[in-house]
Structure formats: C-alpha cells, structure tokens
Amino acid sequence: MKFYKDHYDVIVIGGALAGLSSALMLADKGLDVLVLERHNLPGGIATSFVRGGIEIEAALHEMMSIGPKENRLKVGKFLDDMGVDIDWLPVPECYHASLPGLEVTLHPGFERFAEEVDTMVPGTYDQVLKLLKLCDTVFNSVNELSIHPMSKAKMLLKHEAFVKTAGYTTKEVIDSFHLPQKAVDLLSPYWIYVGSGFSDLPFTIYAVLMADYVGYGSMIPRKLSHEMSLKMAERAEEMGVQIEYRQHVDKILVKDGKAYGVRTARGDEIYSDYVISSAYPNTVYTRMIEPISEVPEKATKMVNGRRISLTAFSVILILDRPAQELNIKDYSIFRSDTMDTDLLYENLAGLGPYRYLTCICHNYGNPGVTPEGTCSFSVTVLPRVDGWKEVKAEDYDRVKHQVARQVIDDMSAYFGVNLLDHVLEAVIETPMTVARYTGAWNGCIYGYAHTMEDHIVARLQTAEEEKFIEGLEFAGAHAISGDGMGPAVTNGRKAAKNVLDHMAEKEAAK
Ligand SMILES: Cc1cc2nc3c(=O)[nH]c(=O)nc-3n(C[C@H](O)[C@H](O)[C@H](O)COP(=O)(O)OP(=O)(O)OC[C@H]3O[C@@H](n4cnc5c(N)ncnc54)[C@H](O)[C@@H]3O)c2cc1C
Structure with missing residues (x-):
C-alpha cells in the first residue's frame, strides 16, 4: 500500500491546535485532508512531558473562549460541535495581583471583579464596571464582525463602541475613565497575554482579552493541554483525516503563483489543491517556497515589516x-x-x-x-x-x-x-x-505583535491583499487572531474557511 494518496484536497503542515482545527473543519465538510507533523505526537506547544513519573504541563496557564457547558464561547463551542469531548475545569480566579501596595485576588464576573477592585480602591466600582462593560460590548462586536464582515457605515450603526474605540490605544481609553492609578494597576495584569505596552496596544485587543477572561473566566483541561491536541487528533482521524507524524515539511511547491503540494524532508512529493501552514510566514517565505523565485517581493516586505511578539x-x-x-x-x-x-x-x-x-x-x-x-x-x-x-x-x-x-x-x-x-x-x-x-520563528509564541501601527482592524482589511500565493493559507499564532491557544483554534478555523470560500468561488465561476 502506498503511504500517501496521489492527491489531497488540502495538506496541513503542523498537527498542533491550529492545524488540527483546520483539519477538523475541512473533514467536517467532507474534504480529503492530510496533516503532516514533524514530531511523533500532536500538539506543538499544547503538550506535556513526564519527569519522575509525573506528567507535567509544558505551557498552558489558562484557555480563553471556552465558557461553561451551558454557555460555550466560540472555541468551546467549536470543539463541542466537532465532537472533541474535553473534560474542562474552571480556573477558580482571574489572578492574584501582587503589585506595589496591592495584594488581592480577583475573580471572574464583571460585577464581582469590580467589587473586589472597589474593596482595594474605594469609590471605583461604577467606573470599573463601566469600563468592563465597554470591553464586553467591543468583544461582542469583534466576535460578530469576524464572522459577518460589514460596511463601515453599517458598522457605525450596529457596532458604535467598537468603531469609536478602534483608533485608540488602551492607555487612551483607560485614561478617559479617570480612575486612580491603583485601580488601573489592578486592571492591567493580563496585558502580558498580548504583550504590548498600553501606549501601543490597540484598545480592541485589551477589550477582547478583559471581556473574555474577566467576564467569562478561563478553563483548563483535566488531562492538561495535551488532552486537547490528542483528542482533536483522534477525532480528526475518526473523521477520515490522514495524520502522519515524524514528517517534516521541507518545501511548499508552487507554480505560476499557486501552491500545488509539499515535499517532506524524506523526499516525498505530495500533491494537493491547498496547503495550510502552521509554520510562520517568516519561515515559509524565506526557506520553504520552492522555487524561491515564486516568493513575491511584497511577501518578503510583509514579514520584514511585521514585529514579532x-x-x-x-x-x-x-x-x-x-x-x-x-x-x-x-x-x-x-x-x-x-x-x-x-x-x-x-x-x-x-x-x-x-x-x-x-x-x-x-x-x-x-x-x-x-x-x-x-x-x-x-x-x-x-x-x-x-x-x-x-x-x-x-x-x-x-x-x-x-x-x-x-x-x-x-x-x-x-x-x-x-x-x-x-x-x-x-x-x-x-x-x-x-x-x-x-520551529516557531525565534521561539515566538504569540505571532505578530498587536500595535497601533499594525492594528488588527487594519489586518482584517488587508488580509486579502496578503494572500501572496494562491492556495496557501496560514494557521497559527502568527495568523490574524494572534496570541495563544484559543486564538490558534480560531486561526485554524479561519484558514479552513478561506479554503472553503475559495473552493466555492471557483465552483461558482465554472
Ligand atoms: C510557557 C508557555 C506558556 C503558555 N501559556 C499559554 C496560556 O496559558 N494560554 C494560551 O492560550 N496560550 C499559551 N501559550 C501560547 C500557546 O501555547 C501558543 O500560542 C499556541 O499553542 C500556538 O499554537 P499553534 O498551533 O499556532 O502552534 P504550535 O503549538 O507552535 O505548533 C506548530 C506545530 O507545527 C509543527 N510544524 C512546524 N513546522 C513544521 C514543518 N515544517 N513540518 C511539519 N510540522 C511542522 C510543529 O512541530 C508544531 O507541532 C503558552 C506558550 C508557552 C511556551
């Protein structure tokens, strides 16, 4: 029996959260999908290891966008819908803040969080709650707009708070609430999960982060983050996805501006209509496209211009x-x-x-x-x-x-x-x-930094122009939703959706 089929609809490079999310969604639509993972296990960073007989989590602190069973958020809902049954445990608190003059544990729930801030910094309840509610409104707009894009005029009518705050930094918006510095300090610790200082961090990103974590709380899988990737891989195989481990993809094959397959380090050439890459665009455009002459100058400029997080x-x-x-x-x-x-x-x-x-x-x-x-x-x-x-x-x-x-x-x-x-x-x-x-570029875990110069709203608008090679999509922390395990799942879904949309367009044009 041959190891590979003559042709696949889609080849996914990387069997971690992003790649497996793409594979699940495409298999759900009946496509023939091959996942090539260079390790002997799925998961990438969503993994664990054993020392002294104890299984140890390699990375995950907390997962965003899961939500309780009766009220799932987008990542939790996607996994449920795909039949990936994970034993989620709620994280009991947002965080303990140990900051100058402050020692306090804050808990999820907008009102509870605002009350706890108020205990430490009296008189701030109303303004803190107002800020958190603003975050929630922006969060809901982002969720809706990422699925149903709309014109600017319509957006202004339906998503006023999102449009009005999108051009401002986190610092500018928080300053407009005139809160005492200690209250601002207590509202700041999650910044590290997106990794830019507040003077350069778009408020949109802060709002999504705060609404998701503070409003709805975070979760962890009982059997560590590897439970997610193992169960996703298992389910993908049940759905007919072929997953091959220890297969490093060396090259993405391109002809006349269109991807048509990959070559692995062992020398196998495998053909497909689409390739979804978990490898960073920086790696792909500098080392993986074959022939290199197929890399447009704009792609090189894009990866050089973007700040790694x-x-x-x-x-x-x-x-x-x-x-x-x-x-x-x-x-x-x-x-x-x-x-x-x-x-x-x-x-x-x-x-x-x-x-x-x-x-x-x-x-x-x-x-x-x-x-x-x-x-x-x-x-x-x-x-x-x-x-x-x-x-x-x-x-x-x-x-x-x-x-x-x-x-x-x-x-x-x-x-x-x-x-x-x-x-x-x-x-x-x-x-x-x-x-x-x-294989992440410079060991980066968060993709490209969210900054005012390279704003997510602008990225959404230029996404089409950044498709430099037809049939090549990117899924991973480096794709549009950026940072972390939850967004990796969303990015994987988005890459799959792009493939499905492109197929539908081609079909319609026939
Ligand atoms: C210490 C630490 C703590 C973290 N804590 C959190 C947290 O609490 N919450 C959170 O949401 N996120 C956290 N993160 C970040 C999160 O783990 C990542 O953003 C996310 O897992 C990225 O997933 P991914 O699918 O994009 O990529 P990765 O997990 O990097 O996977 C990429 C996959 O592609 C494979 N691959 C790459 N190139 C090739 C190739 N050429 N051929 C074949 N296979 C290839 C790799 O082997 C890998 O399996 C943490 C990360 C670290 C390191």
Whole structure:
C-alpha cells in the first residue's frame, strides 16, 4: 500500500491546535485532508512531558473562549460541535495581583471583579464596571464582525463602541475613565497575554482579552493541554483525516503563483489543491517556497515589516509539599514592582532581571494534577525575542540558569520559603526550547505583535491583499487572531474557511 494518496484536497503542515482545527473543519465538510507533523505526537506547544513519573504541563496557564457547558464561547463551542469531548475545569480566579501596595485576588464576573477592585480602591466600582462593560460590548462586536464582515457605515450603526474605540490605544481609553492609578494597576495584569505596552496596544485587543477572561473566566483541561491536541487528533482521524507524524515539511511547491503540494524532508512529493501552514510566514517565505523565485517581493516586505511578539521562559517545579504548606495560595499570581506596562515591555527586551512574573500552581485548578503531598508551581516570563536571539551557544547554559535562579529567588522571597529546598523535579524552558520544539520563528509564541501601527482592524482589511500565493493559507499564532491557544483554534478555523470560500468561488465561476 502506498503511504500517501496521489492527491489531497488540502495538506496541513503542523498537527498542533491550529492545524488540527483546520483539519477538523475541512473533514467536517467532507474534504480529503492530510496533516503532516514533524514530531511523533500532536500538539506543538499544547503538550506535556513526564519527569519522575509525573506528567507535567509544558505551557498552558489558562484557555480563553471556552465558557461553561451551558454557555460555550466560540472555541468551546467549536470543539463541542466537532465532537472533541474535553473534560474542562474552571480556573477558580482571574489572578492574584501582587503589585506595589496591592495584594488581592480577583475573580471572574464583571460585577464581582469590580467589587473586589472597589474593596482595594474605594469609590471605583461604577467606573470599573463601566469600563468592563465597554470591553464586553467591543468583544461582542469583534466576535460578530469576524464572522459577518460589514460596511463601515453599517458598522457605525450596529457596532458604535467598537468603531469609536478602534483608533485608540488602551492607555487612551483607560485614561478617559479617570480612575486612580491603583485601580488601573489592578486592571492591567493580563496585558502580558498580548504583550504590548498600553501606549501601543490597540484598545480592541485589551477589550477582547478583559471581556473574555474577566467576564467569562478561563478553563483548563483535566488531562492538561495535551488532552486537547490528542483528542482533536483522534477525532480528526475518526473523521477520515490522514495524520502522519515524524514528517517534516521541507518545501511548499508552487507554480505560476499557486501552491500545488509539499515535499517532506524524506523526499516525498505530495500533491494537493491547498496547503495550510502552521509554520510562520517568516519561515515559509524565506526557506520553504520552492522555487524561491515564486516568493513575491511584497511577501518578503510583509514579514520584514511585521514585529514579532513575545517568546516564553518558564521554570516548572514539582515541589515536595502541598501548595498551602509553601505559602502558595493561588492558582495564578502576577507579580511586579511596577504596573507601567511600557516600562515592563522595555524590560522584556533583555535577559533579566525580569520585573514581571507570571506564576501558576495547577493544583488549585486541577487538584489531582500531581501526587498527593506534592504540588506543581511554575514561574513564566514572556520576554521579547530581541535579547534571547543574541545569546551565543557558549553562554546559553549560564544565561538559562541565571534567569531561572532569579525568578525562583524572587518568588521564594515572596513566599518566605526557599522553593529550591523543596524541588522534586525542575524543568527550564527557554525561547530556544520553543524554537527547537515547534520551529516557531525565534521561539515566538504569540505571532505578530498587536500595535497601533499594525492594528488588527487594519489586518482584517488587508488580509486579502496578503494572500501572496494562491492556495496557501496560514494557521497559527502568527495568523490574524494572534496570541495563544484559543486564538490558534480560531486561526485554524479561519484558514479552513478561506479554503472553503475559495473552493466555492471557483465552483461558482465554472
Ligand atoms: C510557557 C508557555 C506558556 C503558555 N501559556 C499559554 C496560556 O496559558 N494560554 C494560551 O492560550 N496560550 C499559551 N501559550 C501560547 C500557546 O501555547 C501558543 O500560542 C499556541 O499553542 C500556538 O499554537 P499553534 O498551533 O499556532 O502552534 P504550535 O503549538 O507552535 O505548533 C506548530 C506545530 O507545527 C509543527 N510544524 C512546524 N513546522 C513544521 C514543518 N515544517 N513540518 C511539519 N510540522 C511542522 C510543529 O512541530 C508544531 O507541532 C503558552 C506558550 C508557552 C511556551
């Protein structure tokens, strides 16, 4: 039997969340889909590993856009609709903010969140709630417009708040609420999940982030993020998708401006009408298109012009005591000595000491995640790629341990417990780990930065012009919805929709 068919409707490069979402949606419409994944497992960053007999989450802190069973948000609904049955657990809180003069745990629900901010900064309830409700209105508009695009005039009538705030930075909109600085600080910690300082972050992005996480809360899969990718892959295969592991796609074959297949590192040439790539456009347009002369100048300009967002540095510890005994009291802690996000963004350009730390103790969301009497605790920094890409091979080990030591020492001082005295297992993930494991450009996990110059609204409008090669679509954190695991699913769906729309147009033109 031949390994590959003579022809597929669609070849998907990468069997992680984005690629598998594309495959599920296309298979659901009856298309013949091949997924090629270079690892021996699905998932990309949505994975786990085993140390000392304990399965450890590699990345996921929290998933957005899932929602409770009776009121699913878009990602949760898509997975349900596709028959991907995940055992979701609600994350018990938004975050514990450990900021200058502030120690407070804030919980999901707009009213509850506003009340908790008001407890710390009295007299702010109404304005905080008003801001959160504005975020929610913008969030609902973005969700609707991403499915049903409309003219500007119609948009102004139906989505006034979205249109009116779209041209402003997060800082400008928040400033217009005249809140005391401490209240603003408490409304800021999630900024790191989108990774631009508030002076350059479009309010639209902040609004979506806040409405989704604060309004509806986040979720985690009981069997870690790998539960998502494994079940998606399993379901895709049930639906007839062919998934082949350990198949690195080396080249995307293009002729006369149209993609017609791929070549793997083992030399197989496989043909299809469409190719969906989880590999970054930067990798595709500089190394993967064959022949390279098929890369239009505009594509090179686009990838050179776009700012790559953040990468990740994470220390994951399995500790020999239950969390409470180590003074770890929350699922999620954001800790910093300032909440000036522009300053923090600058700090992330270097190699530390880092000022903004994101910590997770999974046991509070998923009590059985480690054996009784132990807990898992991770500290993550999301640095810019700038500093880490300059680290020389001979310095790598030293820099990696130096940064790990700094973040663990900081959190040990905060808890008043030397965490290093309690380590059963320790794993350090760096931007290089991400780059090597997933092939992500410079180890970036969030795709292209959301900035005022490269605004999501503008990106939506130029999306068609950025289709440089017919039949080639992109799915991943680097596609339009950007950042994170939830958006990766949305991006995968969007790439599949583009393929389906293109097919329908071709059919109609016959
Ligand atoms: C430490 C850390 C913490 C994070 N925390 C969160 C969080 O709490 N919430 C959240 O939403 N997001 C989080 N993220 C970000 C999130 O994991 C990513 O944005 C998301 O998983 C990206 O998914 P993806 O499908 O786009 O790509 P990836 O997971 O990068 O997968 C790309 C896939 O394509 C494959 N591939 C690439 N090139 C080729 C090729 N040429 N041939 C064959 N296969 C190829 C790779 O092997 C990989 O499987 C975190 C990331 C890290 C590192």
